[in-house]
Amino acid sequence: MDLLSRMEELILLAVWKLQDEAYGLEIRLHLSEILGRELSVGAVYVPLKRLKKRGYLSSWDSEPTDERGGRSKRFFKLTAKGVNALQEVHSVQEKTWRNLPDIGLGWVPA
Amino acid sequence: MDLLSRMEELILLAVWKLQDEAYGLEIRLHLSEILGRELSVGAVYVPLKRLKKRGYLSSWDSEPTDERGGRSKRFFKLTAKGVNALQEVHSVQEKTWRNLPDIGLGWVPA
């Protein structure tokens, strides 16, 4: 089983966090804020499609809304497999970030 | 400023952890244990070289040892820039993994 890539992790976590508002442009906005830089549209939509194809996400298309430009949105939701994959990276992160020795370079993680 | 990729993060953390034993094959062994699967040699050496070129790592070549096959090793050490980059991904991980709502899929990170 392969670990999620960085972007895949960020996108799955964004879907988790955004709950009922997890669709492409909103995910992009959310992650842009967290990263402190503008993500391109493709940087989100391309991996979203891949994650769905691999069964980490499910999706459904909404009805259009009556706002200006309010097209149908494709909403995403984590699958059990998606949660599992997140659990795996989390476990690796736990292992790698724990018990780092002091090497006198000014910072040790909390 | 771009985030470290997953593999870059893992390698920098391995160098940190291994301290005086941070060279290619040892890093590979260490990460293979953590990931629970065999990493190819290139999977470690290729990013190591890139991380050095970008200034996240410094290196020095040891003298050969008197063990069977004990060639000179290239040891790596984190630079201040490397620690900084780790600090950045750590900060993003903090933000993304904190306050995830319960979505009833059987697991919420500690």
Next chain:
DNA sequence: TTATTTGTTTTAAATTTTAAAATAAATGAT
């Protein structure tokens, strides 16, 4: 009907990852 807004898709280049083969330099065995 034309412009603007919100949203998704496509595409192609750049970058990263991976596996495999090649190379290098050491000791052990015959």
Next chain:
DNA sequence: ATCATTTATTTTAAAATTTAAAACAAATAA
């Protein structure tokens, strides 16, 4: 001495991922 084995790094090419930009689609506003 020569050959085999071991430890170690380099190179290479294919596959996969990331990214930016352009294209496309469908809605409301003017």
